[in-house]
Amino acid sequence: MIPEEESLTDKCRIIHENLESLPEYDHNTSPFELPTNGIYFFYEDGEFCTHENEREKRIVRVDTHRVDGNFRNRINSHYRGTKNSSVFRKHLGGALMRRKDPNDRRLKQWLKQDASTFQEIEMEVTKKLKEHFSFRCIPVEDKEERLRLEEELIATVAKCAKCKPTENWLGNFAADELVRKSGLWNHQHVTSENVLTEEAIERIRRLASKNSKEKRALFLIPCCSEKVPNGDHLPWMDVHSNQKFNDFPFLDAIRLQMINFYSNLKEEEGLKYYNRYDKNPEKKD
Known part of the structure; x- marks a missing residue:
């Protein structure tokens, strides 16, 4: 005081x-x-x-x-x-x-x-x-x-x-x-x-x-159910390619909860921000 x-x-x-x-x-x-x-x-x-x-x-x-x-x-x-x-x-x-x-x-x-x-x-x-x-x-x-x-x-x-x-x-x-x-x-x-x-x-x-x-901390937002790196293949590419085999709505729910809890982003802003990586898996920066 x-x-x-x-x-x-x-x-x-x-x-x-x-x-x-x-x-x-x-x-x-x-x-x-x-x-x-x-x-x-x-x-x-x-x-x-x-x-x-x-x-x-x-x-x-x-x-x-x-x-x-x-x-x-x-x-x-x-x-x-x-x-x-x-x-x-x-x-x-x-x-x-x-x-x-x-x-x-x-x-x-x-x-x-x-x-x-x-x-x-x-x-x-x-x-x-x-x-x-x-x-x-x-x-x-x-x-x-x-x-x-x-x-x-x-x-x-x-x-x-x-x-x-x-x-x-x-x-x-x-x-x-x-x-x-x-x-x-x-x-x-x-x-x-x-x-x-x-x-x-x-x-x-x-x-x-x-x-x-x-x-301040970094929180990883889940985007698929498994990540299986394969040799020199980018793990991010495996994450991206596995998305089509894993359609679990609860992961989207977790992602929204984490965005809301750990940041001030609005839901639509958070999804837009993270979805850009879904569309461009090799672009990480």
Whole structure:
């Protein structure tokens, strides 16, 4: 448990340390590896924090989603969307423009929601995100809990004295003053007084521990009743060829149960993912 006198800086340190145990993702990550509901934390090359003199990657954005089941779409909208589908992209694009030319005439239109965009800026934002940003995430199923934790996380990191941006941080050129002052690519909640509570930190600790890299495992999904390797013949080929002789519905039921239990995949997503190997038995990667 966290002592009641735990300072805000200590709370922020605990969050950063717990997130370090989680897998780190980027634009190449398959959506099947991500939860369907959760909170995500972006990191940016060159940005670090120094809690207790330990250099760690600094959280530069905290975000979630309102619509249940929309986590993967939100991540995709950041890496591959437009400034109208992602406020994150809008912040980045504005900063890139202001760094080159503070008086860029396109800036006003760029910052206006639902106004037509500029393809060359979108391409620059996409390149920046793909080359210099990564993220970690924790699964949180309940919408109200997601939104509450998001606010408390943003407020805590924004107020942490050890999480200040570097002089070269792109966000120093952001059009949004709250981005520049907070050191986060966030606007909402950076001035909130609702910082993380002891209970919230314990909750995040449990979620991070349950999904840490050390606790991830590989589960083999059964696809036939027997596997009989034959010399140099690929075992996978035997599995595939034996399918026509073994029609056991209970194996499909087990496969669905394992997909549902050990991952966040929807049934149709799981079947599509694994069936691609059934159709291409020699393609294992």
